Amino acid sequence: MTHEVVLIPGDGIGPEVSDAVCQVLERAGAPISWATHQAGLAALDEGGDVLPDTTLDAIRRTGVALKGPCTTPVGEGFTSVNVKLRKTLDLYAAVRPVRNLAGVASRYDDVDLVVVRENTEGLYSGVENEITAGVVTSLKVATDAACTRIARWAFRYAKSRGRKKVTVFHKANIMKLTDGLFLRSAARVHAEEDADVEFESVIIDAGCMKMVQNPAQFDVLLMENLYGDVVSDLCAGLVGGLGVVPGANFGDERAVFEAVHGSAPDIAGENRANPLALLMSAVMMLNHLGETRGDEACRASAERIRTAYDGALGAGDRTRDIGGELGTSEFAQALIRRL
Numbered sequence: 001m002t003h004e005v006v007l008i009p010g011d012g013i014g015p016e017v018s019d020a021v022c023q024v025l026e027r028a029g030a031p032i033s034w035a036t037h038q039a040g041l042a043a044l045d046e047g048g049d050v051l052p053d054t055t056l057d058a059i060r061r062t063g064v065a066l067k068g069p070c071t072t073p074v075g076e077g078f079t080s081v082n083v084k085l086r087k088t089l090d091l092y093a094a095v096r097p098v099r100n101l102a103g104v105a106s107r108y109d110d111v112d113l114v115v116v117r118e119n120t121e122g123l124y125s126g127v128e129n130e131i132t133a134g135v136v137t138s139l140k141v142a143t144d145a146a147c148t149r150i151a152r153w154a155f156r157y158a159k160s161r162g163r164k165k166v167t168v169f170h171k172a173n174i175m176k177l178t179d180g181l182f183l184r185s186a187a188r189v190h191a192e193e194d195a196d197v198e199f200e201s202v203i204i205d206a207g208c209m210k211m212v213q214n215p216a217q218f219d220v221l222l223m224e225n226l227y228g229d230v231v232s233d234l235c236a237g238l239v240g241g242l243g244v245v246p247g248a249n250f251g252d253e254r255a256v257f258e259a260v261h262g263s264a265p266d267i268a269g270e271n272r273a274n275p276l277a278l279l280m281s282a283v284m285m286l287n288h289l290g291e292t293r294g295d296e297a298c299r300a301s302a303e304r305i306r307t308a309y310d311g312a313l314g315a316g317d318r319t320r321d322i323g324g325e326l327g328t329s330e331f332a333q334a335l336i337r338r339l
């Protein structure tokens with residue numbers, strides 16, 4: 001059995017890390033056939049839309065995609081491709097597992113948490129208006145439906161993975177309506193789901209302090225869109241940086257796997273990017289295919305890749321962002337030798 005998966009290489013460091021990941025997956029015998037489609041600057045370069053319909057249709061058809069980062073212009077230009085993709089395909093649950101990796105130095109050695117981020121509304125939507133010259137507003141949207149479904153997703157995820165606690169980070173003391181709805185929905189779902197999972201709520205500023213004091217106190221973290229974006233990067237900093245944190249965006253029918261990091265234009269084209277975050281996202285993808293399509297070969301190749309990068313990191317084969325000396329392609333080759 002071979003699974004057709006859409007590959008979006010992205011831009012910036014995207015093509016380098018995607019190339020490395022595809023080589024590793026091929027060597028590991030992952031039963032994947034790639035359908036490559038563009039989005040972001042690469043799509044514009046080809047004279048198309050920033051998020052072409054052909055790319056969206058391909059993901060609708062295959063149900064699964066692996067996506068490299070796409071640049072979002074700062075303070076001007078087109079709206080984020082990443083946001084548009086998640087909204088158009090209704091990929092409402094972003095999941096970012098954050099764990100220490102053996103061989104990757106960090107301030108902590110006991111981090112094992114999962115950030116679950118609501119992906120479709122909240123302040124991150126970028127719904128902004130200029131009321132009059134010098135006065136602009138940004139709209140934060142929360143709906144009962146979206147708050148409830150992400151809470152349900154988080155509690156079911158926690159239960160299915162044997163996780164013990166879901167903590168909501170919020171600011172319901174200030175945003176009493178929007179964050180209030182998010183918080184109340186989570187509390188209601190916790191009661192309804194009757195899961196053997198503890199529920200906790202923490203005001204986000206205090207939550208960030210607690211996080212850097214003792215990240216091991218957290219298990220699954222649930223939050224709205226913008227908080228999830230910020231806290232994901234904070235959590236990445238606890239375990240070695242953006243080069244080692246994978247992610248996935250789930251809807252009810254489709255899933256797009258992508259690293260937490262962006263297109264890192266500062267190091268693009270220099271063979272310096274760490275492909276591990278995208279590779280770990282691909283491992284999540286293989287496990288997802290294994291789970292949803294009952295294909296043992298997917299799970300087996302995921303396990304081989306995990307063993308290979310654990311071994312490589314332990315042996316000191318690392319890219320520069322995590323204290324090593326290898327370039328993107330040399331690190332990929334080190335994994336391929338182990339496979």
Ligand code: ATP
Pocket residue numbers: 013070071072242243260261262263264265266267272273274275277321
């Ligand atoms: P975006 O807003 O698009 O998510 P960002 O502001 O989070 O982007 P990134 O592009 O992720 O920024 O980069 C932030 C920093 O982390 C940069 O200095 C970049 O070089 C570094 N970085 C990001 N990803 C990697 C990677 N895979 N390997 C090495 N360094 C990385």
